[in-house]
Amino acid sequence: MSGPTGVSEPEQDNALEKQRTPAADDVPLVVPSLARCIMLTAVCTTAMAVNISNTTAVSIALPTIGRDFGIQQDQLQWITNAYALSSGCLLLTFGRIADVYGRKKTFLGGALWLFAFTLACGFVNDFLTLAVLRGLQGVGSSATIPAALGILAHAFPPSKARSLAFATFGAGAPVGGVLGFIIAGALTQYTSDTWRAVFYFCAALAGSCFVGGLFVIGPDPPSQEKDKRVDWLGSFLVTAGLTFILFILGQGEVAKPKQWGSPYIIVLLILGVFFIAVFMVWQSYLERLQDTPNVPYSIWTPPPLMRPSLFARARGRYGVQMAIAFLNWCAFLSWQFWAQLFYQEYQGYGPMLAAVRFIPMFVTGVLCNVFVATFVAHVSIVYLMAFGTLITSIASLLFAVIDPNATYWAFGFPAAITSVFGADFVFAGGSIFIAKLSRPHEQSVSGGLYNTMIQLGTSIGIAVSTVVYDNVQEMSTNKGRAPREAELDAYHAASWTAFAFGILASLLAVVFLRGVGVVGHKENKTEEEKDEERTAVISTGDGVRDKV
CATH class of the missing domain: 1.10.287 (Helix Hairpins)
Structure with missing residues (x-):
């Protein structure tokens, strides 16, 4: 296949690669010590936890916020949607800024911005101001996350250490999610500041990211691109x-x-x-x-800002991985959204009692990321993606058939355990896969794009399941069902929708990721394995040759 000048794409792009991104850019300028590696990973992981907790912590406090401001439930969604809007829409832009002007600068600027506007949210006295500040708050998150992914990809060349770093970073999602639920539930229910204390807590986390990043993240290496424009x-x-x-x-x-x-x-x-x-x-x-x-x-x-040819890399598997992430988050966050509403609005639990029902997510999430870090160099990515999304779908299936009179251990407990498999396997394994297929100067852009797909999945999954919920509730009411019965029918239908998203993601993995093999770095490969890799080289279509 030839490019616009008649030169084959691999030859043309390899020439560009030599001009713009020397091989030396693929390794850190200064190899960090073990202690610095641990601290660097901890700071980046905390940034991920802050990002997730700013969604989950606030969602558990929504009923209390609504009562304080006298806001109806259908308008309360903007407290979460405003954050999702800004944090999701600016990821690509900040990914490019981080790659060109410096990942440390972008990370620190985002963390400081996030700290300031998160703290400000705790002092507002009207709903509109809170919604606006939530939108501004998300800008900081859209800067820290792609920068953090780029920082880790640059600090850890392909190795077991990179797999461990990315798996730990991925663990920030369940840790932040469950900490958000539990701590926010306790603060909302047991402190005099109620929901305001939730923002104080999230601001403290953001501040710790800024201070940690200031001392732990190394100086930004000079960009190897000749053209540094945005x-x-x-x-x-x-x-x-x-x-x-x-x-x-x-x-x-x-x-x-x-x-x-x-x-x-x-x-x-x-x-x-x-x-x-x-x-x-x-x-x-x-x-x-x-x-x-x-x-x-x-x-x-x-x-x-983003090369469209990225999606065609590795015979289109880069794009398939993006689609899997999108669909998995449609399923995962939809289940999480409706589960916390089911506990609070249908079963009448307070914020804390609802929050503790999500504790198993924390334990399972950490274990899943330990598994990814340990076995990503031995397990084909098709298994991580297919089984991860399939197991996450089980959580939605359990709530699609849940009996509200049954004990928590029959439906809620197994759902909490299974819900995070897809999120952890897809984020950690997928991040390693995407980093492997991206040039050194594209790491933050690719990270931003991956998180954009996740954010879109969150919004679209909740939106579609909400449409299903509302229509099923209306149809059930028109058929003469009692209000409680109609509401339960609607919860079941929304969960079936989330289940469908997860199953579709699993099918994509099985059909399109076969033959990729492992994506983690395996040390001490045999000559037979090296020969298999040499014969299985796949062109990314952008001058990068990846053994996947």
Whole structure:
């Protein structure tokens, strides 16, 4: 297959690789000591925990916030959606900024921003201000997460240490999720500041990330790219498109007068899709120009924010991994969202009693990441992805058939245990896979893209299951079912929806990831294994050759 100049893509891209990213960029400039490696991983993992806890901790406090401000439940979602909007829409932009201008600078700036606006959330006295501050708060998260992934990928070359670092980073998700639930539940129910104490706690975590990063993260190495410009037009297009799409996903069910049929919802949906389409066309155009030798310098031809060819790497498996992450989070966060509502709104538990029911997630999450760190160099990624998403689907299946009169140990406990398998296997294993297929100067962009897919999965999963919930509840009521029975039917239907997302992710893994093999670094390979790798080389389509 030839590029625009008639030169084969591998030859053309290998030439570009030599010009822009020397092999030396694939290893840290200074090999960190064991103690610094541990502290560096701890700081980055804390950043992931802060990001997740800013969602789960606030969600458990939503009923209390609603009572304090006199806000209806259908509007309370903006306390979580505002954070999701900003944290999800700016990941790609900050990923590029981190790769070009410095990951440490981006990480520290994001952590400091997150600390300031998280603390500010605890002092507001009206709902609108809280929603606006939550939106500003998410900007900090969108800077820290891709920067953290880039920092880890640069600090740990392909090795067992990299597998352990990424698995530990992935463990920040269940740790942050469960800590968010438990500590927020206790603070909301037992302190005089109630929900405000939740924001004070999250601000303290963000502050610890800033202080730790200041001393632990090494100086930013100089970027090896000759052209260090940021594609600001592309940043605007993708941010605007994602903002419109995520906004309507959160607003569609409560829009007046016709919900999803309301004129402004339709207009914003069209605009969102249009901006994303234009963004992809623009990125393809810039990528072609960048890969064409001797292109004249122009302010209109910066390097693309994201190379569309990324999705075609490893015979399209890079894109498949993105889709699996998207669908898995559709399932996982939908289950989590409806489970905490089922416990509080249907069964009438307080925040703390609801929170303790998620404790098994913490234990299972840590064990899953220990498994990934230990066996990622021995277990094919197809098994991690397929079985992880399948086991996560079991949690939704259990709530799809749950008997509210049954003991917690019959449905709630096994659901809490199984729910995190997909999240941990997909995030940790998928992050290692994506890092392996990305150039050294693309690590933060790839991390930002991966987390964008996760954020989109969270929003779309909850939005779709909410539509199902509302319609099933209405249909059941129209059939003469009692209010409690109609509500239970709706909870069951929303859980079936989450189950379907997880099963689809599992099928994608089985069908498209076969033959990839292990993605972790295996030490002391035999000559037979080395020969198998040499014959199984797969072109990424961007001048990078990966043995996957």
